[in-house]
Amino acid sequence: MTASPLRIGIAGLGTVGAGTLKVLRAHADLLALRAGRELKPVAVSARARGKNRGVSLDGLRWCDDPLQLAADPEIDVVAELIGGSDGIARGLCELALRNGKHVVTANKALLAHHGAALARAAETAGRALAFEAAVAGGIPIIKALREGLAANRITQLYGILNGTCNYILTQMRTEGREFSAVLAEAQKLGYAEADPSFDVDGIDAGHKLAILAASAFGGEVDFGAVSLEGIRHVTLADIRFAEELGYRIKLLGIARRTELGIEQRVHPCMVPLAAPIASVDGVYNAVVVEGDSVGTTVFEGRGAGEGPTASAVVADLLDIARGHKIPAFGVPAARLAKLPRAPLAKRKGPCYVRLMVVDRPGIFAAVAASLRDHQISMESVLQRGRAPDAVVPVVMTLHEATEAALQQALAEIARHDGIVEPPRMIRIETFA
Amino acid sequence: MTASPLRIGIAGLGTVGAGTLKVLRAHADLLALRAGRELKPVAVSARARGKNRGVSLDGLRWCDDPLQLAADPEIDVVAELIGGSDGIARGLCELALRNGKHVVTANKALLAHHGAALARAAETAGRALAFEAAVAGGIPIIKALREGLAANRITQLYGILNGTCNYILTQMRTEGREFSAVLAEAQKLGYAEADPSFDVDGIDAGHKLAILAASAFGGEVDFGAVSLEGIRHVTLADIRFAEELGYRIKLLGIARRTELGIEQRVHPCMVPLAAPIASVDGVYNAVVVEGDSVGTTVFEGRGAGEGPTASAVVADLLDIARGHKIPAFGVPAARLAKLPRAPLAKRKGPCYVRLMVVDRPGIFAAVAASLRDHQISMESVLQRGRAPDAVVPVVMTLHEATEAALQQALAEIARHDGIVEPPRMIRIETFA
Numbered sequence A, B: 001m002t003a004s005p006l007r008i009g010i011a012g013l014g015t016v017g018a019g020t021l022k023v024l025r026a027h028a029d030l031l032a033l034r035a036g037r038e039l040k041p042v043a044v045s046a047r048a049r050g051k052n053r054g055v056s057l058d059g060l061r062w063c064d065d066p067l068q069l070a071a072d073p074e075i076d077v078v079a080e081l082i083g084g085s086d087g088i089a090r091g092l093c094e095l096a097l098r099n100g101k102h103v104v105t106a107n108k109a110l111l112a113h114h115g116a117a118l119a120r121a122a123e124t125a126g127r128a129l130a131f132e133a134a135v136a137g138g139i140p141i142i143k144a145l146r147e148g149l150a151a152n153r154i155t156q157l158y159g160i161l162n163g164t165c166n167y168i169l170t171q172m173r174t175e176g177r178e179f180s181a182v183l184a185e186a187q188k189l190g191y192a193e194a195d196p197s198f199d200v201d202g203i204d205a206g207h208k209l210a211i212l213a214a215s216a217f218g219g220e221v222d223f224g225a226v227s228l229e230g231i232r233h234v235t236l237a238d239i240r241f242a243e244e245l246g247y248r249i250k251l252l253g254i255a256r257r258t259e260l261g262i263e264q265r266v267h268p269c270m271v272p273l274a275a276p277i278a279s280v281d282g283v284y285n286a287v288v289v290e291g292d293s294v295g296t297t298v299f300e301g302r303g304a305g306e307g308p309t310a311s312a313v314v315a316d317l318l319d320i321a322r323g324h325k326i327p328a329f330g331v332p333a334a335r336l337a338k339l340p341r342a343p344l345a346k347r348k349g350p351c352y353v354r355l356m357v358v359d360r361p362g363i364f365a366a367v368a369a370s371l372r373d374h375q376i377s378m379e380s381v382l383q384r385g386r387a388p389d390a391v392v393p394v395v396m397t398l399h400e401a402t403e404a405a406l407q408q409a410l411a412e413i414a415r416h417d418g419i420v421e422p423p424r425m426i427r428i429e430t431f432a
Helices: A014-026 A028-036 A065-071 A087-097 A108-125 A141-148 A163-175 A179-189 A204-217 A236-243 A306-321 A361-375 A403-414 B017-028 B028-035 B067-071 B087-098 B108-125 B141-146 B163-175 B180-188 B204-215 B236-245 B304-321 B362-371 B403-414
Strands: A006-011 A039-045 A061-063 A077-080 A102-105 A154-161 A247-258 A263-271 A285-289 A295-302 A347-356 A379-385 A391-402 A424-428 B006-011 B039-047 B062-063 B077-080 B102-105 B156-162 B249-260 B261-272 B284-291 B295-302 B348-358 B378-383 B391-402 B424-428
Touching: A006 A014, A006 A065, A006 A306, A006 A391, A014 A028, A014 A039, A014 A306, A014 B163, A028 A039, A028 A306, A039 A306, A065 A087, A077 A087, A077 A306, A087 A102, A087 A108, A102 A108, A102 A295, A141 A285, A141 A295, A141 B141, A141 B304, A154 A204, A154 B204, A163 A179, A163 A236, A163 A247, A204 A247, A204 A263, A236 A347, A236 A379, A236 A391, A236 A424, A263 A295, A263 B295, A295 A306, A295 A403, A295 B204, A306 B141, A347 A361, A347 A403, A361 A379, A361 A391, A361 A403, A361 B087, A361 B378, A391 A403, B006 B236, B006 B304, B017 B028, B017 B039, B017 B304, B028 B039, B028 B304, B039 B067, B039 B304, B067 B087, B067 B304, B077 B087, B077 B304, B087 B102, B087 B108, B102 B108, B102 B304, B141 B204, B141 B284, B163 B180, B163 B204, B163 B236, B163 B284, B204 B249, B204 B261, B236 B249, B236 B348, B236 B378, B236 B391, B236 B424, B295 B304, B348 B362, B348 B403, B362 B378, B362 B403, B391 B403
Parallel strands: A006 A039, A006 A077, A039 A061, A077 A102, A263 A424, B006 B039, B006 B077, B039 B062, B077 B102, B261 B424
Antiparallel strands: A154 A247, A154 A285, A247 A263, A285 A295, A295 B295, A347 A391, A347 A424, A379 A391, B156 B249, B156 B284, B249 B261, B284 B295, B348 B391, B348 B424, B378 B391
16 A cells, blocks of 8 residues: 555544445445545534434544644545535535535535536536435445436436335325324334435435436436425325325325426426336436436435435445546536426326315216316226215326426315315326 | 547447447547547448448548557547457457556456456556446446445346346236247247346356456456356246246346355346346446445446446546546555355355146145255245146245255255256345
8 A cells, every 4th residue: 555545534533424434344344445545534523522322433533623634734635514505504514625625415405406516616726516316325326327317318217215204104004094184103113214305205315306407417406496395184094095096195206308498306206116226216316317328327325314324325436545636427527418397297107196075966967077178088087885975085197288288287186075174186297 | 618629549330339330420529528638439340341330420430440549649539339258349458558658448258257356457547448338238337336436345246247138028017928938939029138147047147247346346257157047948937936936037146245255146037026136137236336325225227228338338438538547456556355255055045946846746845855954944935736646836935045055955855756847946045
């Protein structure tokens, strides 16, 4: 080992930071062999010094202020594992790059909001901005997009990007429980945050999707272009009807090249039971990438947690130690396109609709008339059981229609007598 | 674009070579943007000059002898897409490296037999030896092992590595036809070679497994360590029984770290229907990698064909254009370990056995006694239908036993009266 060590400063010693330190320690020899030089943690920063993190901090400089890491001339790369889209995490990354340090981060919110600016800062500094850990845990999907599949024009990608939602939907299906009960339990088990909005409303998946889309299409990260819809409205009844119809409900992030631009959306989907993504359950993530040469590829693994995330952070550090220089989003930052936004209203596809209706004759005739008036044709209608004058679910699957027509038809249907809740629509995606 | 172009010589203009040229042409701008320099095919070599390959050779130097590419001072990288474990392909790669050129190859047979020597030659020359296209088509699995998952100690990997076998097994199951009929049809359709031995006897999968194992464990490629068994003996009855028992039959390559060394084997397996790999059908390949930090990851895609293979070749060219230098098998060639071979005889696991027996009382008692004598316990026995004094299949699943004990018991059982064919054993893998 003659080459100089890569000197690493770690900011944030939560699950990911401590996990990263553990991997760097446990596999120091293996990493040095693979990189041709030592990957050497030299300094750390976190809020509380004394806390037991399951890993020794011996021999590491302690910094009360993470910005000290960005200023330290004895540090080559800063691993930003603090989190948050602004504030200290952002300031740290910006300062580190300005001071000529490489930056590795697991921070999807930061990249979703400031990815393009940070990529430009990295390019100006001639340093790496690496973020494998920001999307889909240990699955090397960013590397696949920037390198392994980079000979392709990517046509679409989609995936299960939030483990909390996938866990909740899986539990609802397998345990036969409603959303709120499963969420409460997930919170108790530590799988969901006290404020679950970030996960269950699709924001976290949206951050990741925006990063994937930028990496796949060579564009500026454009979180504002992602239409977001979470899983709060998915009921056990929907899940049961889906299975009966041959589908499974998954929260997907979808980024697709269309004639009108790039579609980016996160919402619950019904996917065919036979689709590879249908059987990705629990805390697993999966990303499907379609390229013009390679066809369909699938990447699957644990989407979060100490081990998988640390695996990704250290892989990025290894790339930097090996001297690899890849533009943050696969193309020079100065050449990142402004990806044209394809309006969701123009999306065309089939869907599932659940109505809560008072069970009496004539109501469905009005629904059917509204659909006809908007040129939408029904594929199937299901009403299970009878309960005269009580409220029952009626579900329909509708043939391909534009989103705009659907929304208009559903708004109209919502106003009919006997329709007691806003109609719930779940898009059907067959990825054909 | 100020950097000098990467000048590429392509040896072999079959499906893969022509496909590579097409991608380099079709995506010249995209690739230049991603690499920061032009990826420029400058010369080609193939047997017949005039043949229509669906891509123009205009502007390319033609070499009757591929070795000219290795000698050409105007070429930076040779893409060896000829094939074959020795002969011209090997000579070309050796000469190209000796002359200071990078080598990209799709040649699994060459790497399986001479991978370590070629890696050392590349290291001596200070040039890249890249072979993403040699394993699992367009799936960036070599990159995942050498880079994306390189922070892990890999504990095992396994996969569906031969599309022909997977196609045949899938067709047998879905069409209800026997091996020989499906093989004949696959040959007619061009999915299988006239001499199918390379595919159906597991040799091709073995080549790929040896390459994956070397990349995962940082060892010399050791094809001789791979125990090989193909799919010729798998019958439709086995496939049906497997489904009834909750399994699916797949030809898998498995490389596993054990206390006794590295196990490397290719053989038909029964895998649980719920395993992700069970639903990978037809010409798709899939590789499952387990690492100590990342847990279980799955990579899936088309395992062969013009597009996927070209995607992998061009990804390697892009890495070289970007100046990446990664040791061929992830660690310096001089440090490649001789992987200790774990003897198959010591493998412990459950299995399925099919006996063809004359249907009369008492035969099964003798079988049971033989199993007992070798300390093997039965989990289940199935005989469907009766046909007194005719030959019927009887299948058993056996609890975990060592391979040595199993082979002895089966050899003994084969000698019993009323057993009319050698017992057929299919190992059950649950990957738990």
